[in-house]
Amino acid sequence: MIKVTNLQQSFGTKNVLDSIHLDIHANEICALVGRNGAGKSTFINSLLGLLPVKQGEILINGMAVNKKNEEWKKAIAYLPEKFMLYPMLTGLENMTFFAEAVTKTADQKRIEQVLRSVSLWDDRNEQVKKYSKGMLQRLGLAITLYQDSSLLILDEPTSGIDPLGRKEILEVLGSLQDKTILLSSHHLDEIKQICTHVAYLDNGKMEKYTVEEFLQTHHLGGISS
Amino acid sequence: MHYIWKEWKENIRGKGLWLSLSIIVLISIAILFRSSALSFDKGFYVLLINLFDTIIYFIPILCLFIGAFSIFQEKEQKTLIMLLTKTDHFGSFLIKKCLGLYTVVLVPLITWFFIYLLLLKFTFQLNLKSYFIFVAAIVCMSLVFLQIGAAIGSFSRSRMQIIGYTIFVWFYFFFLHDFILLSFLPDVTHENVKLFSSFYFLNPLQAVRMFLETGTGVYSFGHMSRLLQAFMWTKPVFFLLGNLLFWLITSFFTAVIFNRKEGYE
Amino acid sequence: MKKLTLLSFIFSLFLVMSPEKKLAAENLQATIDSLKEGAVLRLENKTYQGNIVINKPLTIIGSNHTVIKGDGTGNVISIKAPYVTLRQLTVTHGSMNRNSAEEYAAIKIYTNNNVVEHINIRDSFHGIYLSQAHDNTIRSNHIKGLGKGEIAAQGNGIHVYYANNNLLEKNTIEGTRDGMFFEYANNNHSYENNISHTRYGLHYMYSDENIFKKNTFTMNTGGAAIMNSNHLKLEDNQFVVNYGNQSFGLLLLQANDNYIANNTFYMNQRGMYIDQATRNEFRHNKIIQNQIGIELWASSNEQVFTLNQITENTIPAVTLGGTNDNNSWSQDGKGNDWGSTFPITDLDQDSIGDFPITYQSSLYQLIEDQELSYLFLKSPALKIYEKMNAVLKKEAVMFHDPHPITVANGTHAKAIFLIAGLLVVGILLKGRHRLCIIFGRNGRKI
Helix, strand or coil: CEEEEEEEEEECCEEEEEEEEEEECCCCEEEEEECCCCCHHHHHHHHCCCCCCCEEEEEECCEECCCCCCHHHHHEEEECCCCCCCCCCEHHHHHHHHHHHHCCCCCHHHHHHHHHHCCCHHHCCCEHHHCCHHHHHHHHHHHHHHCCCCEEEEECCCCCCCHHHHHHHHHHHHHCCCCEEEEECCCHHHHHHHCCEEEEEECCEEEEEEHHHHHHHCCCCCCCC | CHHHHHHHHHHHHCCHHHHHHHHHHHHHHHHHHHCCCCCCCCHHHHHHHHHHHHHCCCHHHHHHHHHHHHHHHHHHCCHHHHHHCCCCCHHHHHHHHHHHHHHHHHHHHHHHHHHHHHHHHCCCCCCHHHHHHHHHHHHHHHHHHHHHHHHHHHHCCCHHHHHHHHHHHHHHHHHHHHHHHHHHHHHCCCCCHHHHHHHHCCCHHHHHHHHHHHHCCCEECCCCCHHHHHHCCCCHHHHHHHHHHHHHHHHHHHHHHHCCCCCCC | CHHHHHHHHHHHHHHHHCCHHHHHHHHHHHHHHHCCCCEEEECCCCEEECCEEECCCEEEECCCCCEEECCCCCCCEEECCCCCEEEEEEEECCCCCCCCCCCCEEEEECCCCCEEEEEEEECCCEEEEEECCCCCEEECCEEECCCCCCCCCCCCCEEEECCCCCEEECCEEECCCEEEEEECCCCCEEECCEEECCCEEEEEECCCCCEEECCEEECCCEEEEEECCCCCEEECCEEECCEECCCEEEEEECCECCEEECCEEECCCEEEEEECCECCEEECCEEECCCEEEEEECCCECCEEECCEEECCCEEEEEECCCCCCCECCECCECCECHHHCCCCCCCCCCECCCCEEEEECHHHHHHHCHHHHHHCCCCHHHHHHHHHHHHCCCEEEEEECCCECCCCCHHHHHHHHHHHHHHHHHHHHCHHHHHHHHCCCCCCC
8 A cells, every 4th residue: 555665854964764664555554653753744744745755765556656647646635633624614614625625526425424424414514613623633534534545644633632532533543444544643542442553763764563563562561451 | 616615705704804804994985084075076086096095005915914824824724735635736726725815805895896986976976997997906906915925825934924024025015116216216218218117117016006097097198208208118007917917927936936835834 | 733843843952952951051150140230049959050250249049959060171150240149059070270370269259258158169179269359258168179198189278369358267178288278368367167188277378467266177287387477366276186297286487476375286296386487476375295295496586485285295395406595485474384294393382383494305316317206206115215315415405494384283183093093992902802812823712
C-alpha cells in the first residue's frame, strides 16, 4: 500500500529523515510514533506530496508520489491535526463542500451514511462552531471516509479529546473494513486497541514493528496490560 | 461554483463582511447628508467625487484585510491542506477561492450602491452612465486589493505578518509610490514621459481616479500640451484595464510561488 | 367638365411639388413683412422654415413646440430693427461655416432694445450674437452646443461684440465653445446664468465695467476668464468643479481694478488664477476644497485679499514666478480665514488671530517647472513631499497674512465626532467580550 524507499528530508544542515524505508501493506493499521520533533509531520507531508522529495521514492498503491501525475491522490484521504473546518457552516454543509471538492456533485445518500456511521446525523444542521472537539473530530473523520479511499492518513486523531470522545473515535476506526490506516499517535492505549503495527521514528531513522514487538522492545508492557 | 456558495455562507454568517459593508454604508450616507445642500443638477457629480475621495481610504485596506485573512484562515483551519490533498494544486484552489471572494465582496457592495442610487434619485439629477463608471471604478479597485490581499494571506505565516504587510502595501500605494514619482518629476522630459506615465498609472489608485474623473466628464483634458499628450498616451480606461490585469496576474503568481501552506512559523 | 379637369390638374401639381414647406417659409417671412410695426405674431406648434430677417419692431411668440429651422446657410433669425421681442421658440440649424467672413448665429441682433427670452437654441455656430447692439435683454434662454470637446467647430453660447448695456440673465448654456464671450463690450450685466461644459463659461476680452452676479459655472475648462478687462464686478457667483488639467474657477489676465466679492470657488483645479493683474480686490469669497486655492503670479501687483474663507484646499495659495511683496493679504486690519490648515489662537476674542500667518513652501518650483505636478495634487504624498523638501530645497513665502481672522467652528462636525467617539467608548467598555469572540479564533468561543 505504502512503500517508502530511502527517503531523505533535511532542513538546512539538519537531516530530519535519514534514509527511511517503510512498507505498509493493505489492511494494516500502522501507528506512527516518535518523540515531539522527531519528524512525523515531515514524513506525513512527504507522503502527501506537500514536501518535495529530493532523495528517495514513495509509492502509494504502486504509484509514485510526484507532481507530474497526481493519480495517487485519489487513493489517500488525509485528516490533519488540530483542524477547524469552516465554523460558520453546518456539519452537513462542510461535508457537502468537501464532497464536491472530490466529485463534482455530492452524493447525499453517501453523506448520510457516513454521518450516521460517526453518529453525527442528528447534529448535521448545527454550525460547526457549536460542535465539541469530539464532534469536530468525528466530522473530520466523516469527511475522510466519504472519499472511500483505501488509505487513510490520520494525524493525531484523538489529540485533545476527552476519554469518552476518544472511545467513540476509536470505535469508528476499529469498525472500518478494508482500509489501510496510518495514524500518528502519542496514546499507548490507542495503539494497543486498534493498531496492528507501529512505525517508530527516532533520530531520523524508522523501524517498523508489530505492536507486541514494539511494546516489548521499548519496555512498555504487553498488549494485555 | 461550490467555492462561491461556501464563501457566501461563511461570510454572510460572519461579522467581518458586515462590519466592512457598514463602514461603506455609513460613509456613503454621511457624504449624502453633507452634499444635500448642493444644486440639484450638478450636485450629483460633486457627490460622486467626494464619495470616491473618501471611500478610497477605506476600500483598499478593507479588501486587503478580507483577502488576506480569508486565505490565512484556510491555512489556520487546516482546510487548505485537506483540499490540497484532494484537488490538484494551490493554483487551482486559489482561483476558485478568489472567485468566491470576489463574489462575496462585490455582490453586497454593488447591491448597496444600487440602493444608494435610489436614495440619490430624490436629491439630485442622475446620470446613469456616470454612476455606472463610479461603480465600475469601485469594483476594479476592490478586485485589485482583494487579489493583493489574497497574496499576502498566502505567504504570511501569522496574523501579525498579515497586518504588517497589509499596512505596508496600503502605505506604499497611498504615499510611497507617488512620493517616489514626485522625486523624479523634475527630470521628466518628452523623451521619458511615457515611461513615467506607465509608472504613474501602475498605482491602482491613480488609474482608478483618472478613469472615474474623465469618464464622468468632471476632469477634462482640453488643450493638452505636447508633454501631456505624450503622458496620456492611451485612454484612461485602457490604463485602468492594464493596471487591473497587471496586479491580478502579479498577485496571483506571487501567491502561488511564495505560498506557505502552514499558518505558523 | 373641362374646368373640373383643370382644377384637378392644378391641385395634383401642388401635391406633386410638395409645396408645403416652401409655403411655410414664404409664409413666415412674408407674414413678418406683411405685419405693421409693433404687431404681435403668435406662431403655431409647427416647424417654420428660416432664415428670417426682422426689419421692423415686432413681437413673435411661439407655442410649446414652435420651431424655426434655418437652411444652414446663415443666421436663422436676423434682427435688424429695434424693439423686437422673440419669445418661446426653438431655433435650430444655423450655418456652421467657420470660414465665412461673417460669424453666423441662431439669432443675430444688430439693433437695440430688443428682448429675446425663453428660446431653445440648437445646432448653430453661435447661439445669440449681439453685434454692436445695445440695451437688449437676453433672458431665460437655453443654448446647447456640440459638447465641451469641440472648440474649433462651434462658436459661443452668447457672443457680445462691441455691444453695451445689455442684460443677460437666467440663461442656461452648455456644451458651446465659450458660454458667454464679451469682446469690446462694456457695461453689460450678466445675472443668474448657468453655464456648464464649455471652454470658458465667461470670457471677457477688452470689456470694461461689466457686472456679473449670481451666475453658476460648473464643469467648464475655466469658469470665467477675464482678460484685458477692467473695473468689472463679480459678486455672488458660484464657480464649482471646473476641474481639468489647466482648469480654474476664475482667471484674471492683464485685468485691473476689478471687484470680486461673495463668490464661491469650490472643487476647482485652481480657484483663482491671477497673472499680470493689478489692483483687484477680493473680499468675502469662499475658496474651498480646490486643488490650489489661489495661484498668483509675481507679475501681479496690489491685489487685496480680505475677509475671504480659504479652507480645505490642497494648497491654499501659491505665488509663482518669483516673490512679490506688493500684494496684500489683509486690509484695514482684517485678513482671511485659513481654517484648520493654519490653526491660530484668538485669546482676546476679537476674531483676529493673535499672530500673523506666513506660508512657506517649496512646491512652487515644481508647479512652475513641471506641468505634470498638477496630477499629484490629490495625492496624500504631496504634503509629505513638501515637508521633506522644506529641508532640502529653498522654500519661498507664498503669502503673509498679518491679521488672519478666526471664525466660530461649525458644531455640526464636532457633534458627529462626539457621537462617534461615545459609540467607540461604549463598544470598548461594554462590548469587549463580544469583540473578542468576533475577532477571535474564527468565531469559536475560546
